[in-house]
Amino acid sequence: MHVLILGAGVTGLATARALAEEGHAVTVLDAEPRVGQGASFANGGQLSYSYVAPFAGPGVIGKVPHWMLDPDGPLRFRPQADPGQWAWLIAFLRACNPATAELTTRRLLLLSYLSRDLMRELAAREGFDFAFAPAGKLVLQPDEAAMAGARRQMELQAKWGTEQRALSREECLALEPALGHIAHRIAGGIHTVSEDAGDCRMFCEGLAASLARSNAGVTFRLGLRATQIIRAEGRVRGVMTSQGVIEADAVVLALGVGARALARPLGLDLPVYPLKGYSLTLPIQRDDAAPRISVTDSAAKLVYARIGRRLRVAGMADVVGYSTAFEEKRLTSLVRQARAAFPEATDWRELNPWAGLRPATPTGLPILGRAPGMEGLYLNLGQGSLGFTLAMGSAAVLAAEIAGRAPPIPLDGFRMGSMP
Structure with a gap:
């Protein structure tokens, strides 16, 4: 399966690694020219x-x-x-x-x-x-x-x-x-x-370099902004960018605060x-x-x-x-x-x-898993000040969700619409 991950911060990169280890072809897309340039750049450590x-x-x-x-x-x-x-x-x-x-x-x-x-x-x-x-x-x-x-x-x-x-x-x-x-x-x-x-930005850079040289099936498209998530025949098909369409079997929104604008035209009001x-x-x-x-x-x-x-x-x-x-x-x-x-x-x-x-998010719980009513769209965002702390666990949850396996922890409260 080809999975397109929107966001090259610590959450997106950890997800890319988890999915690559399961044999998926992964593309990581971010508007910034380098990884780890958003909330991951100089957080509390x-x-x-x-x-x-x-x-x-x-x-x-x-x-x-x-x-x-x-x-x-x-x-x-x-x-x-x-x-x-x-x-x-x-x-x-x-x-x-x-x-x-x-x-x-x-x-x-x-x-x-x-x-x-x-x-x-x-x-x-x-x-x-x-x-x-x-x-x-x-x-x-x-x-x-x-x-x-x-x-x-x-x-x-x-x-x-x-x-x-x-x-x-x-x-x-x-x-x-x-x-x-x-x-x-x-x-x-x-x-x-x-x-x-640890240093979150250094973690992002080291993880991206490891994925790029390990023949893990991960492609980076940096300096390229997603402008629209494309949906057809009841499922997500990819994203529109300034350089054309990137097609995918699944899309993971790991864009942090930038996710709201992309999700809104799909009828998703993300509480972030x-x-x-x-x-x-x-x-x-x-x-x-x-x-x-x-x-x-x-x-x-x-x-x-x-x-x-x-x-x-x-x-x-x-x-x-x-x-x-x-x-x-x-x-x-x-x-x-x-x-x-x-x-x-x-x-x-x-x-x-x-x-x-x-x-x-208002409660502090990140939003993880399949987007409600949106085949092919997955959410991994809302970690707040715990992005570095929760990145690897959140990635494992997403990998299980995409594979159709039982998640490693109960997802009560983490799925969109199930928060208290």
């Missing part, structure tokens, strides 16, 4: 298999007013004349309840554990460098109330196989001495030893909207002053990951439309907070700022 609780949690609504008024706040909203934005926000607010958050977490853990096993197998087998490291992760809590909530979440996830431990402030500092400059802001933390870190995130990539100049373990500041919603000799700082979630422009206020805020945490890790002259659009 954390492979966060155990920390997947959705942004739409039961305590979020009460925090939104404070976040909106705080110039360093992790969330910002700018109203758009876009019905999709308002529909997404309404669905997001409806998902901010304990029952939905618990169900979403349980389902995401199943997918992330599958992804973890496949990622580690790939890292051991393929041999290309993407700064992969079994770093572990420490999620910092700012006060006793937050720590109590984190312990409850830890106990909940323990029922589903997550191994974590709660640490005091002193234990956090013993585990990661580089946190000394913000010790006064730490009440405790949750440590997960089984988390990894961009959450704009920001990052810095800093050269580490004092090894002992930069964290060795991946760190998440839960109050600021910032993540820190060591990627080789670089420190990746990432965070924030702006619901502001589709622009990828890096705004000066957000850059200033990110630098200020990172510099307070690890002031001597670098000289702060080389920042490498980046902004990208995370393709998020």
Whole structure:
């Protein structure tokens, strides 16, 4: 079967590998001239298999007013004349309840554990460098109330196989001495030893190079934009591009936030909207002053990951439309907070700022599987800030779906139309 994958980010490339291993001829199409240029380019770098609780949690609504008024706040909203934005926000607010958050977490853990096993197998087998490291992760809590909530979440996830431990402030500092400059802001933390870190863009480039030279039957059509999904006689037949039609037996939409526009003419209203995130990539100049373990500041919603000799700082979630422009206020805020945490890790002259659009669903569950009522069209999108984490598992689900096999995990909640 010839499968056309729209999107050469980490989700699309992982899907290409999974399908090629099953003997399909695969074409990967992307408007960018290189792979990994969208949300995969400079994300947080954390492979966060155990920390997947959705942004739409039961305590979020009460925090939104404070976040909106705080110039360093992790969330910002700018109203758009876009019905999709308002529909997404309404669905997001409806998902901010304990029952939905618990169900979403349980389902995401199943997918992330599958992804973890496949990622580690790939890292051991393929041999290309993407700064992969079994770093572990420490999620910092700012006060006793937050720590109590984190312990409850830890106990909940323990029922589903997550191994974590709660640490005091002193234990956090013993585990990661580089946190000394913000010790006064730490009440405790949750440590997960089984988390990894890596460079998502390097992963995309290494995986694409491996597929291109391995005679795997994967063709890359980069710098070419899909303008229309072609349907005839009740099924999808391929896509129209600026250079003509590319025919295929099946099409996989793995375009992130770009998928909505292509799906809409087919009558599919994908519940995906961009959450704009920001990052810095800093050269580490004092090894002992930069964290060795991946760190998440839960109050600021910032993540820190060591990627080789670089420190990746990432965070924030702006619901502001589709622009990828890096705004000066957000850059200033990110630098200020990172510099307070690890002031001597670098000289702060080389920042490498980046902004990208995370393709998020209201619940946080990605959309996987066959498009409803659309023979030959498959969906693999909506992973949000967990794109790198969930890529390998999502690809395995798609490969099983296209082959007509039972999926490796239950797809309740992941199929379009079945979300809570």
